[in-house]
Amino acid sequence: xxxxxxxxxxxxxxxxxxxxxxxxxxxxxxxxxxxxxxxxxxxxxxxxxxxxxxxxxxxxxxxxxxxxxxxxxxxxxxxxxxxxxxxxxxxxxxxxxxxxxxxxxxxxxxxxxxxxxxxxxxxxxxxxxxxxxxxxxxxxxxxxxxxxxxxxxxxxxxxxxxxxxxxxxxxxxxxxxxxxxxxxxxxxxxxxxxxxxxxxxxxxxxxxxxxxxxxxxxxxxxxxxxxxxxxxxxxxxxxxxxxxxxxxxxxxxxxxxxxxxxxxxxxxxxxxxxxxxxxxxxxxxxxxxxxxxxxxxxxxxxxxxxxxxxxxxxxxxxxxxx
Amino acid sequence: xxxxxxxxxxxxxxxxxxxxxxxxxxxxxxxxxxxxxxxxxxxxxxxxxxxxxxxxxxxxxxxxxxxxxxxxxxxxxxxxxxxxxxxxxxxxxxxxxxxxxxxxxxxxxxxxxxxxxxxxxxxxxxxxxxxxxxxxxxxxxxxxxxxx
Amino acid sequence: xxxxxxxxxxxxxxxxxxxxxxxxxxxxxxxxxxxxxxxxxxxxxxxxxxxxxxxxxxxxxxxxxxxxxxxxxxxxxxxxxxxxxxxxxxxxxxxxxxxxxxxxxxxxxxxxxxxxxxxxxxxxxxxxxxxxxxxxxxxxxxxxxxxxxxxxxxxxxxxxxxxxxxxxxxxxxxxxxxxxxxxxxxxxxxxxxxxxxxxxxxxxxxxxxxxxxxxxxxxxxxxxxxxxxxxxxxxxxxxxxxxxxxxxxxxxxxxxxxxxxxxxxxxxxxxxxxxxxxxxxxxxxxxxxxxxxxxxxxxxxxxxxxxxxxxxxxxxxxxxxxxxxxxxxxxxxxxxxxxxxxxxxxxxxxxxxxxxxxxxxxxxxxxxxxxxxxxxxxxxxxxxxxxxxxxxxxxxxxxxxxxxxxxxxxxxxxxxxxxxxxxxxxxxxxxxxxxxxxxxxxxxxxxxxxxxxxxxxxxxxxxxxxxxxxxxxxxxxxxxxxxxxxxxxxxxxxxxxxxx
Numbered sequence: 001x002x003x004x005x006x007x008x009x010x011x012x013x014x015x016x017x018x019x020x021x022x023x024x025x026x027x028x029x030x031x032x033x034x035x036x037x038x039x040x041x042x043x044x045x046x047x048x049x050x051x052x053x054x055x056x057x058x059x060x061x062x063x064x065x066x067x068x069x070x071x072x073x074x075x076x077x078x079x080x081x082x083x084x085x086x087x088x089x090x091x092x093x094x095x096x097x098x099x100x101x102x103x104x105x106x107x108x109x110x111x112x113x114x115x116x117x118x119x120x121x122x123x124x125x126x127x128x129x130x131x132x133x134x135x136x137x138x139x140x141x142x143x144x145x146x147x148x149x150x151x152x153x154x155x156x157x158x159x160x161x162x163x164x165x166x167x168x169x170x171x172x173x174x175x176x177x178x179x180x181x182x183x184x185x186x187x188x189x190x191x192x193x194x195x196x197x198x199x200x201x202x203x204x205x206x207x208x209x210x211x212x213x214x215x216x217x218x219x220x221x222x223x224x225x226x227x228x229x230x231x232x233x234x235x236x237x238x239x240x241x242x243x244x245x246x247x248x249x250x251x252x253x254x255x256x257x258x259x260x261x262x263x264x265x266x267x268x269x270x271x272x273x274x275x276x277x278x279x280x281x282x283x284x285x286x287x288x289x290x291x292x293x294x295x296x297x298x299x300x301x302x303x304x305x306x307x308x309x310x311x312x313x314x315x316x317x318x319x320x321x322x
Numbered sequence: 323x324x325x326x327x328x329x330x331x332x333x334x335x336x337x338x339x340x341x342x343x344x345x346x347x348x349x350x351x352x353x354x355x356x357x358x359x360x361x362x363x364x365x366x367x368x369x370x371x372x373x374x375x376x377x378x379x380x381x382x383x384x385x386x387x388x389x390x391x392x393x394x395x396x397x398x399x400x401x402x403x404x405x406x407x408x409x410x411x412x413x414x415x416x417x418x419x420x421x422x423x424x425x426x427x428x429x430x431x432x433x434x435x436x437x438x439x440x441x442x443x444x445x446x447x448x449x450x451x452x453x454x455x456x457x458x459x460x461x462x463x464x465x466x467x468x469x470x
Numbered sequence: 471x472x473x474x475x476x477x478x479x480x481x482x483x484x485x486x487x488x489x490x491x492x493x494x495x496x497x498x499x500x501x502x503x504x505x506x507x508x509x510x511x512x513x514x515x516x517x518x519x520x521x522x523x524x525x526x527x528x529x530x531x532x533x534x535x536x537x538x539x540x541x542x543x544x545x546x547x548x549x550x551x552x553x554x555x556x557x558x559x560x561x562x563x564x565x566x567x568x569x570x571x572x573x574x575x576x577x578x579x580x581x582x583x584x585x586x587x588x589x590x591x592x593x594x595x596x597x598x599x600x601x602x603x604x605x606x607x608x609x610x611x612x613x614x615x616x617x618x619x620x621x622x623x624x625x626x627x628x629x630x631x632x633x634x635x636x637x638x639x640x641x642x643x644x645x646x647x648x649x650x651x652x653x654x655x656x657x658x659x660x661x662x663x664x665x666x667x668x669x670x671x672x673x674x675x676x677x678x679x680x681x682x683x684x685x686x687x688x689x690x691x692x693x694x695x696x697x698x699x700x701x702x703x704x705x706x707x708x709x710x711x712x713x714x715x716x717x718x719x720x721x722x723x724x725x726x727x728x729x730x731x732x733x734x735x736x737x738x739x740x741x742x743x744x745x746x747x748x749x750x751x752x753x754x755x756x757x758x759x760x761x762x763x764x765x766x767x768x769x770x771x772x773x774x775x776x777x778x779x780x781x782x783x784x785x786x787x788x789x790x791x792x793x794x795x796x797x798x799x800x801x802x803x804x805x806x807x808x809x810x811x812x813x814x815x816x817x818x819x820x821x822x823x824x825x826x827x828x829x830x831x832x833x834x835x836x837x838x839x840x841x842x843x844x845x846x847x848x849x850x851x852x853x854x855x856x857x858x859x860x861x862x863x864x865x866x867x868x869x870x871x872x873x874x875x876x877x878x879x880x881x882x883x884x885x886x887x888x889x890x891x892x893x894x895x896x897x898x899x900x901x902x903x904x905x906x907x908x909x910x911x912x913x914x915x916x917x918x919x920x921x922x923x924x925x926x927x928x929x930x931x932x933x934x935x936x937x938x939x940x941x942x943x944x945x946x947x948x949x950x951x952x953x954x955x956x957x958x959x960x961x962x963x964x965x966x967x968x969x970x
Binding site: 329330332336340344348351352357358359360365368369371372378382389392395397398405407409410411413414418425429430432433435441444448452455456460461462464 | 648651663690897
Binding site: 036037039040042043046047050062063064065066071072075101106149152157158159178180181182183184186187189190191193194196197205208209210212213215278281282285286 | 512513515516519520523610611612613614656657658659668669671672737738787791792793794797800801804807808810812813814815816877878918922925926928
């Protein structure tokens with residue numbers, strides 16, 4: 001009799017443990033950010049990581065793996081197991097530009113990843129050094145046509161949206177300008193302020209303080225729609241180059257094979273985090289608008305569309321990295 | 323032709339090797355022009371200069387007397403390098419605590435004065451310090467135990 | 471007077487209990503982080519960014535700034551004690567500082583480092599307070615052409631760093647330049663010398679090379695002896711520099727401070743050059759008898775003052791123009807943006823408490839660091855009395871973990887091992903590592919600026935000579951080159967005469 005009850009008790013315990021399978025997440029999560037610490041991507045990543053950790057009670061550790069335009073970090077996550085414990089802060093560079101720009105990329109942006117949620121879309125603005133006698137995009141195009149090869153535009157790196165925006169501008173407007181790559185937005189901005197270069201397609205957050213201080217003149221935004229923080233600034237598209245549309249975006253990805261419920265759970269929490277006051281404020285400060293309908297499917301469609309778009313942009317501009 | 327200054331002779335050869343090596347690999351990249359330099363330009367020029375200087379040093383060593391190459395003590399060299407490499411290999415799979423044992427153990431063996439009790443105490447102190455300061459204190463994402 | 475009012479405002483902000491606390495935390499953390507090799511202020515500040523979300527902006531920035539220059543102090547400590555330069559600016563300190571430690575004079579070395587840094591910190595804080603905006607304008611005048619010429623000057627100075635064969639030093643500089651070129655080329659996007667290994671596509675890290683060449687190969691060299699009892703001289707000379715030492719170092723500290731303050735303003739590499747340039751200048755202008763490379767205390771005083779002065783003045787582009795001079799400043803910009811402060815020219819006028827509060831707290835932080843570090847000297851000395859056979863595995867552990875923590879990659883540990891072997895070989899061949907490290911740091915910057923200058927001038931090399939600042943710098947380089955070469959030319963001539 002005693003033995004029987006023991007067996008039943010043991011079976012009961014075993015069943016109970018099996019029924020309470022570990023819910024996700026049950027151990028620390030690794031959030032790979034493939035860019036150096038301190039940039040807007042990294043800051044948002046850390047903020048999101050903090051919120052997720054608070055909600056789930058599990059540490060979410062940011063792991064910076066910069067290099068190769070985000071490729072190093074992306075490769076690491078592509079090769080990680082799809083169990084929901086490795087996340088990637090992917091960006092326009094890792095999933096849309098690099099595959100077209102680099103001869104070979106050690107991951108497949110479409111097949112190796114499952115998009116989870118879009119975090120932000122940040123516009124770039126076209127700024128010029130005040131010494132340049134142009135007040136609008138049209139005047140800039142006329143000036144550039146009159147002096148081919150005279151203008152230099154800087155960018156944070158070869159293959160960045162700042163670089164490609166310039167190349168697209170050149171192709172669409174039919175002008176000749178020289179691209180000067182830098183190691184990061186800061187040195188590029190420095191030379192623009194000093195007048196070594198004449199214009200730049202810098203992201204809104206970086207350029208705005210200089211514009212407000214009168215050190216730079218803003219001509220247009222690169223997105224199709226006007227930026228909510230700068231409603232008076234026309235878009236490049238409406239200033240003479242219709243169809244011009246470039247943003248810097250970033251979002252969360254997981255490796256392929258991650259179960260649907262985990263992806264949905266991540267999406268729900270991230271969207272909630274983005275709607276919270278402090279993160280929403282930070283997004284607004286960057287000039288970023290949170291996307292309205294933010295589901296894994298809509299993000300996936302967006303990524304596919306962007307990849308196709310940049311394939312075109314890169315081809316038209318002839319930019320290449322060996 | 324006698325090598326009067328072995329130290330300088332081998333140093334010269336080393337520089338030649340590095341110079342030629344760097345310049346050779348650089349040929350895989352574009353040279354560009356001196357006006358619009360490609361990625362290969364600088365390394366090729368520098369590699370060439372280095373090789374020439376190396377040659378000068380080597381030739382000089384045949385003329386002017388100099389010292390012999392310092393004696394290589396292989397035990398510390400091999401064991402310290404081995405300890406370091408093993409640590410690198412074992413860190414992710416085995417975690418900090420176990421791979422530190424290898425690092426401290428093999429590393430201590432590289433010296434001539436290895437005493438088991440001392441090394442064990444040293445290891446325990448270092449392991450505790452590392453886990454508490456690096457992992458718990460600074461929050462570095464280093465696995466502590468196997469399978470983390 | 472405006473300046474007094476501003477400083478008064480600054481001190482009221484800096485001396486509030488809360489800000490004092492955060493300043494202290496910052497410098498303490500910074501010192502700890504600086505002492506541990508590999509883990510640098512960048513990683514620490516990045517990890518602490520979320521904490522700053524909740525703090526008032528001034529306190530957050532004061533703490534982060536404290537971490538930054540605290541790390542400079544900490545990095546010098548390990549450079550002196552165990553030949554491990556924590557930051558690139560402490561490489562030069564290791565040259566004479568470590569020799570002093572081995573001679574039992576670690577105390578005076580650490581002491582003069584702390585005191586020299588404090589003096590430099592005080593002076594440079596004043597410089598910032600008085601001249602920040604005009605200095606920022608000067609910084610803007612440095613374009614790629616000027617930077618290139620500055621790097622050329624720096625490289626010639628690198629040759630002076632060596633105390634042995636001149637021609638081998640030149641070769642080491644060039645080898646360092648080549649090693650620095652490993653990685654992605656900025657101007658074309660091509661990954662050079664990476665052999666398909668993605669970890670190499672961003673270059674070999676400074677920490678990896680420094681740990682291997684300075685730290686670990688030193689251990690291997692020390693272990694050659696059967697008996698390691700006299701690696702560090704047992705008899706401790708004294709805990710602090712003597713009055714004689716202090717008097718001797720006054721000109722060095724002044725020279726270092728001036729040079730550091732000037733070079734620190736230049737974003738992207740100015741502060742790095744400061745300590746190297748100061749050491750070179752010192753080597754050439756210190757009164758004989760000179761003992762550089764073998765434990766001359768002035769070889770510690772000058773670079774330490776220079777790098778602290780440079781660390782402080784590198785805040786100028788950040789505070790006045792909103793441009794970061796180095797990755798740490800970029801993080802501070804991130805912190806400012808989190809707080810909703812748009813860094814830029816208006817910060818000075820729109821938020822005077824922030825601007826002046828930070829400046830005042832820099833001085834307070836320096837004071838705290840001296841008070842913190844001087845008593846610690848006794849503790850560090852005690853550490854050196856640990857038998858070497860127990861000390862060196864500890865050094866190994868810190869190097870290994872430190873190097874791993876930079877990129878969370880075991881690959882870096884393997885690279886460090888490779889450089890340890892190379893460093894050992896170089897010691898045996900009597901090729902000095904210091905010129906190599908300087909070439910390693912300057913090489914990529916020099917090439918980047920050369921190509922960028924040519925791009926901007928559309929292929930016209932005369933730019934380097936027509937632009938005034940660049941021409942002056944190149945002129946000084948030429949003069950320095952002649953000074954460097956002339957003793958050996960003279961020697962050769964004497965030898966030729968003797969043989970004739």
